Amino acid sequence: MARRIGRRPGNPDTRATILAAARTTFAERGFDQASIRAIAATAGVDPALVHHYFGSKDKLFLAAMNAPADPAKVVPTILAGDPDQIGERLVGAFLSIWDSPAGTPAVALLRSAVSNEWTARLLREFLTTQVLRPVLDHLDVDPAQAPLRGSLVASQLFGLAMARHVLRLEPIATAAPETLISSVGPTMQRYLTAPLEGQPPHRRSRVTPPEG
């Protein structure tokens, strides 16, 4: 599967070649299955060179995504504090990135994901593995429910970004962050932790008492 693009170490385009290979590999295999080794093979370079340029797989992924913010810095601010307000902090962090100068590339990324299947895959992987997974882990969510809970959270966050920054739906487009935090935060909290109807309750392990 690995395609050699034919650049050699030291070539000034090596960094760009690695980034292109990383985008391909992350989109094709997903973040977890994409190894530095596979990305290096696709780029036709030594894995050590990938480490040299980008440090870790996380950082390579951020660079490949042109990510508008570093989850390693943002996620801890969401997790710190009362677990019952994690939904509000998640919306607050999300809005503060999208309302900042980093919002412009974020909007471009969202627009691109809508028309480009590969960008959609990268965006999906980014949100799922870099943002939502640590939040769900922190809340000790039942792993069987984590994917649905995570994708529900993502659906509301994408919709909020669409309404505020792309479709410019009023009053969301110009609302104070506090208004959106208090309106949407409880939705996030419910998707993350409340029992979802028709789903087993939110517990990591359940002991079923023997019958009789």
Place this chain on the structure above:
Amino acid sequence: MARRIGRRPGNPDTRATILAAARTTFAERGFDQASIRAIAATAGVDPALVHHYFGSKDKLFLAAMNAPADPAKVVPTILAGDPDQIGERLVGAFLSIWDSPAGTPAVALLRSAVSNEWTARLLREFLTTQVLRPVLDHLDVDPAQAPLRGSLVASQLFGLAMARHVLRLEPIATAAPETLISSVGPTMQRYLTAPLEGQPPHRRSRVTPPEG
């Protein structure tokens, strides 16, 4: 402001000319402010001809939008029944349209709205005036809160469509409609009717007792 495109009644392109004029006028002025008379003037035809081809302003708007479903048929099914389950019926109706053959043009419309400001305006007007307004009216929502409630509902519906049909975020992409109705329905219900924090309570009129 009206631009005469120069078609005359009876021209075989008259219908297309009226539709183009309608798209321009609805996007520029919004649904409420766009009159049949203004659309006819933009198209360079007699208003009677617009009525002849399209019947009502509502129907002209649906045709101009290439709307995937007729709200006049769908909205009553959302409103009928227990008001406490209007959120679930709204999600159910939404999913049944997007999961049907009408979903293909709906996805195309959403993609187009993301890259095209005018389509975004038409989509916004369509959802706001044709779908959400009757639902909010039916629930007797405080008019001062209706725009925020409506746009919150829209944000989650857009996000759900994005997650299920555009970004294909699992498990939302392939979940049974019932799973999404029971997960997202209560969010809709809350956005429509529950007190929004930091907002005055959900009442059409309030009487403040005199002091002392």
